[in-house]
Amino acid sequence: MGTERRQLSLGAFLMNYGHHIAAWRHPGSAGVGAVVYDFYKRCAQAAERGKFDMVFLADNNSIPLIEDLRTNVSFLQPEALTMLSSLAGVTAYVGLAGTASTTFNEPYALARRLSTLDHISGGRAAWNVVTSTKDAEARNFGSVELMEHGKRYERAEEFLRAVMECWDSWEDDALVLDRQRAVFADTTRIHRVHHEGAFFRVEGPLNMPRSPQGRPVIIEAGTSAAGRRLAAQTADVVFTACESKEDAIRYYREFKDLLKEYGREGGEVKVLPGLLIFLGESEAEALAYHRAFSELILPEAGVKYLSQLLNADLTEYPVDGPLPDLPREGNSSRAIMIMDMAAKSGMSILELGRHYAVARGHMTMIGTPLQIADRIEDWFRSGACDGFNIMAPLLPSGLEQFVEGVVPLLQQRGLFREDYTGRTLRDHLGLNRPETQHEK
Template identity: 60%
Template sequence: MNRQRKQMSLGAFLFSFGHHFAAWRHHLTEADSVIDLNFYKRNAQAAERGKMDMIFFADALSLPDKEDVVHDVSSVYPDASTVISALAGVTERIGLAATVSTTFNEPFNLARRFATLDHLTGGRTAWNVVTSTKNTEARNFGADNLPHHGNRYERAHDFLNAVNALWDSWEESALVFDKENGQFADTTRIHATLHDGPFFRVQGPLNIPRPPQGKPVIVEAGTSEAGQKLAAQTADVVFTACADLRQAQQFYGQLKSQLAAFNRQPDELKVMPGVMFFLGDTVEEAKAREAEFHELIVPEASTSYLSRLLNYDLSGYPVDGPLPDIPAEGNSSRAKMVMEKAKQDGLSIRELGLYFSVARGHLTVTGTAEQIADKLQEWFESEACDGFNIMPPYLPGGLEQFVDRVIPLLQARGLFRTDYEGNTLREHLGLSRPDSRYSLLETNRQSS
């Protein structure tokens, strides 16, 4: 595969006031309101000006501990699908990706919501499929604890099967619009879903025609063994966290190698690790900017954040001592990353809290625009990824810096587009529009 002829994909990960834990405290951050449409609009339009593939929103279904809000504004999550709905009206080409959990939702509601968004945006939506990872979320939905990790992924797989069936329930030619004869639709081309799986029974059909993209782009994390298997079978894009090039190459090769088992080609799945950056006119300036942000982290807040990542209360342990033994079974892939980092580098709780509160285990690049572009090019051309999910340390200024200073360098090197060539997110990502399960039936009907 000749990587020189390919172009990288770039997403803008919008998160709170920026991805650095203390972004809201920095003087460059306009931290006036935690939910402000103009704030999101400015970020979205900057990403679109940079011709980025998509903007991406995480989501959560609980406030982990109300004490966390004392120091950490990122505990607050606006509903992601509502935010992208609002941004649909103030953008024209950029993709819009929202996180929704399969653990505490139902297939019909989600399929209907994203089909609606895909129609309203002309085919620009993506669903980031997650399984909830915090017991505090379970307690908001009538349960004491989350289901077992494997059980959550089995439910997610069944959820996706039901949603895909619903999105396919209208054939492409089901809408007739025959005004003269008074026929709006051909009901023989609208099919009951009749999904009967281990977790969901859904009769269908959906009460909205098939989405413009066939189905919205499916994004997953896919880091754990179960997550990789699900992603290899069902995902279009995988967002991952990796700070080491060799580990990223290993993950990339391992995930791509699983696609053949599901009759998929390597280019049908895009791997996009997250990357945070600190940019300056010189390396010294960039390092000084990074240090400015780090100095704003309240130590006990980063330890509290580490507890949330681990789903384990660390408040009773000495912050300069080692991480206690924490059960890995049932925990998230990010929690396992924390435990591996602690074991590998011998870091204390305080040191781990600082490390993960900054970039949460993602690649961090500190330097000039040229050095940041060099690092992205190195990873892209060495089979470590198909692009990146950009994580500015502060917003909106950090994203605007990347758009104005780094993207032009990538464009000049032929690594990134200078303009959109299509209108849908699938076109931006170089992904084909999936056939409906009724495509062959439609073809045979037309030829008979």
Template identity: 60%
Template sequence: MKQLNEQMNLGAFVFTFGHHFAAWRHPDTDTNEVISLDYYREVAASAERGKLDMLFLADSGSIPLSDAESSARFVYPESTAVLGAFAAMTTKIGLAATVSTTFNDPYNVARRFSTLDHLSKGRAAWNVVTSTKEGDALNYSMEKLPEHGLRYERAKEFLDVANALWDSWEDDALMWDKQDGIFADKEKVHLLSHSGKAFSVLGPLNIPRSPQGRPVIIQAGTSPAGSRFAASGADVVFTACEDKEEAISFYKHVKGLLPEFGREAGDVKIMPGLMFFVGATEAEAKANEEQFYDLIMPTAGVTYLSRMLNTDLSGCSLDEELPEIELEGNTSRAKLIVEMARKTKQTVRELGMHYAVARGHMKVTGTPEQIADVMEDWFRSGACDGFNIMPPLLPGGMAEFVDQVIPVLQRRGLFRTEYTGNTLREHLGLKRPNSQFAAGETRSMQEEVTK
């Protein structure tokens, strides 16, 4: 149970025209510009005005062209490029971007996020993912994705190398001695000389240590492998869960793994996604939700369900239950969908509609007070440390949440009224990590050079 004086963490999940599957069809959506600085500026201004911890960006490496409607929600600008724009537009809010370990190398990613952490003065975060779509593989010169377990093995080594690169400059390595012409203390700049199963990296990084030491690490998997990966090195876990008791169980499971890796409960924040439909009255909120539902074409919902399950459902009867799905090697989200289908006996059409709305994340419809009630209940019950807010429509939905729900949470003492720190780690209440090389456990760059 949470203490009465504890406050929750809140992120703002930014997603194309909004998180609802058919947001682009909503009458209030301006589709004249798919990627627009004005759009990002409006979203960022609302979220920072609400004193939220961070802006969070998803990413994907492919777009399904089998259905005209479902393709619209897979238009993704490259996430770290958008973070650069966010860094210039904001001064306090954290900035999180998704980058896959399946189609990148540690050195490039470490440089990118270190640069963003410097430019934002300590507000960068990396959502570490292993890609799950076969279409992504075909765009990166692969015939198919590596097996699920192998993807996580690669991700673990990838993150270890990135952390070592961020640590390769100790905090006090820079000297800037103009008199003697000494830029840095070579004893405090370290080679990695890493040679592993997936990567070979000499190092050091060609950028000094950034304000946070390392960018905040976010991880989104809920599979056994994903949970262990998160417990070993993530700072934030972004999870999808619709049931409070299941969320409590997951929370206890991940927190219970932390001692194995020498970590404490406060070292990792668990933040499920939360989609909301808000209104001045409960009836108004439900009418708002129904307007969105009316925009979903049933066939498009099924196409989206097919993508989430990595299985073509186009030949299935929409009004029959989900057929048997091959789950070996599939994502944790796919397994949750199949489990729900078996439990609820929903038809393919109903499942498509359900997951087209919130993609397995919790959904709350009601007045600002009712939405805050649910958030407080989950938080106080030990189901989470906070939430990633998922407005059904953007950019306007961010202002709706900030203007209507945030004040209720603030009055209850559940959320800050002002930023008290400057970095994302400070917003989240996370410790700044020390360089793993500071104790002299490995050879310095000077020792390697003079061998």
């Protein structure tokens, strides 16, 4: 690992009109359709101007209830890797991270798509590894319901192993390209995968040379116990959701300690909580900006969105009543976090809906650029994180405001880079380029 002074890592989390559920209704909204290329291009180029480590696109494979589309656009997203591949051509440095499910993909095909993205971007690809959590997704892929939670994680672990084996099937110097000797590749350095497991059979090798980063960066959400252990073994970056600095510090310490159980050092994995930011030139302006968004949330929209997060229909329950008992087993870590919050706070369904429709359990900061920079520095120096995944309530303007107002303050304090010093995402994150399994 490098010996440079520790600095923040920053991701820009792109989510259709913005991270506030009512962003599409805001007067400052871009007012465009669900998938407009120039919109995503503007966001990615803003992140690169701000010297961000990466932009991140989430993804899903269903619309649970069509009637929700009347007010809720949160599940309308372009296919992540397709959009990122197009953004590779209009950016030069910023990393390109996208979600793809291990539940409804095949290892060889996904390894190939991610390796292609890494090649065409010059080493900037990252994969956010997820297991699907909605029965609606299963119904789009030939099943009535999702496989049991434990099986989904077993499949995910094997899926990830098979993908790594595909990426490592070419050693770094396998490509020779010697025209005089008519030798394209050193075939002794290209290896069959021969993967045979409980869920997959993959023969290999991958039909392209090893990518610029060796392997694309692996991102995981390490909130649940199973997710945390998988991330400790395999992730380069962990996305978390913490609403308080104390919770974030506790998670950070526990996760970094867990790394040691798998022979890894703390610096090998970056922990990046999501951070929703409402900026204003004054604190009063920032609070008014936040209030304006809150007034746009229809009560039924908040309840329906809460239903989506919990994978349960709450519309038949009194909105002023408590959250009903819901099954925890097999549910997402985000859903379990909401259940715990409901039990702890006594919030009603309506209050929970409004709360989670805004930040989905992530930390929210409201204030001036100086106030936001102060709080970011406090979290970072307190050992709560290695940086943040920045969530603008409104895109692209919210991201551009952060780049213009907050980033220069972080740079002046020596907390964030003034320019890129490498070309790959691993360079930006300060991560070593991995050896293949055949070179160890």
